[in-house]
Amino acid sequence: MATAPVVESASGQRLTRKGQQTYRRIVSEAAALMYERGVASTRIEDVQTAAGVSASQIYYYFGEKDGLVRAVIDHQCESVLGVHTPLLANLDSVEALEAWRDVILSIHRDGRNQQGCPMGRLTSELSRSAPEARADLLAGFNRWEEALRDGLRAMRARGELPDRVDPESFALALLAAVQGGLVLTQARRDTVALEASLNTLIDCLRGHADH
Amino acid sequence: MATAPVVESASGQRLTRKGQQTYRRIVSEAAALMYERGVASTRIEDVQTAAGVSASQIYYYFGEKDGLVRAVIDHQCESVLGVHTPLLANLDSVEALEAWRDVILSIHRDGRNQQGCPMGRLTSELSRSAPEARADLLAGFNRWEEALRDGLRAMRARGELPDRVDPESFALALLAAVQGGLVLTQARRDTVALEASLNTLIDCLRGHADH
Known part of the structure; x- marks a missing residue:
C-alpha cells in the first residue's frame, strides 16, 4: 500500500x-x-x-x-486509519479505547457516513474478484489490528489485563465490532448496534480489569 | 418478509x-x-x-x-436464519452459544462461503439505493437479534447473568461479531477473526457468570 x-x-x-x-x-x-x-x-x-x-x-x-x-483503496485506508492516527498510536487504556469509540461513533452518526466503513464496503465488493485489491485492504486491516493489539499488550505489561485476556483475539474482536457494527448501521440507519458492541467489549475489559 | x-x-x-x-x-x-x-x-x-x-x-x-x-433477500434471510433454526430457538446457555458459534464457523471455513454473510453483503450493496430491500434485510437482522436476546434473557432469569450485562446490548454485540468477523473473513480468507470475536464475547459472558 x-x-x-x-x-x-x-x-x-x-x-x-x-x-x-x-x-x-x-x-x-x-x-x-x-x-x-x-x-x-x-x-x-x-x-x-x-x-x-x-x-x-x-x-x-x-x-x-x-x-x-x-x-x-489506498486513499480510503489512509483516510480511515488517518482519522484515528493520534488515537491509534496510544490505545493502551480503557479511557483511550473509549475516546476511539467516541470518534468512530461521531463519524457514523452523520447520515452521510451511514454506508458503513469505506474499507469494509470495498472488501465486500472486491475481495473475491480482485486479489490485489483484497491484499491492499488486508494490509490496511492489519495495521488497524496491530494498533489495537499494541495498546492491549501495553495494558497487559502494566498489569491491567488478566492473563486470560488474549490481546491478539481481543484486538480482532474490537476490529470486528467496528466492522459488524457498521454493517448493522447500514441496515438500521442508526449507530445503536455499533455503540452496543463497542461498549460490550470495553465493559468486558473493565470487568476483567476489576479482578 | x-x-x-x-x-x-x-x-x-x-x-x-x-x-x-x-x-x-x-x-x-x-x-x-x-x-x-x-x-x-x-x-x-x-x-x-x-x-x-x-x-x-x-x-x-x-x-x-x-x-x-x-x-x-427473502431466500437468503430464510437460508441464514433457517440454518440456525434449532439453535436460534434456544440460545440460552454458554454451551448453546458455543454450538451456534461452531455452526457458523463450520459454514464459513468452506472457501465457497468466504464471501461473508449473504445478508451482510446484500446490506452493503443495497441499503442506500433500495429502501424496501433495506427494510426486508433489517427485518431479518431483527429476528436474529431477538433470538439472541431471548436466550440471554432466559440466562438472566436463571441467574446466570449479572445485572450489569444488558441482554439487548449483548445480543447486538454477538450479531455484530458475526457480521464483522465475516467482513474480515473476506479480507483474510480465513475464519481466525470470526472465531476470535465470538470467543472473546463468549469468554466475557463466562467471566461474568463466574462472579
Missing part, C-alpha cells in the same frame, strides 16, 4: 505539483462516488464529471478502472 | 406446483450468482442461463430485476 505521496502517472512519469493536485482530486471524487454507489455502479464517466477532467486524463493517471480502484 | 411459501407470479397469479419449482430454482440460482458477484454485476441474462429459463419467464415470476432481488 502506498504510504508516500503519489508522484507518478500510470506509466511511471513524475507528476508536477499541479498534476498531483489533479490526481488527488480524481481519487477523492472517485472514492466518494464508490462509497455512495459501490465500485461496480460507478462509471469512469461519473468520475470525469465529478472531478471535471477528461477520460484521457484519468487514463494518464490511473490506466484502466482497476488502477483507479486501487488508488481509491 | 415472506415466510409462507410463495404461490404467486409478479402480477398476482397463483402458481402451479411446477411453476413454484421454477420460481424457486430461479431464486436459488440468482441468490448464488449475487452472492458470488454482487447484485450490480449479476445480469438477468446470467440468471436465465444458470436457471435454464427465458427472460419472459423471469419477468412473469418477478417483474423487473428489483422484484427478483427482493425474492433473493
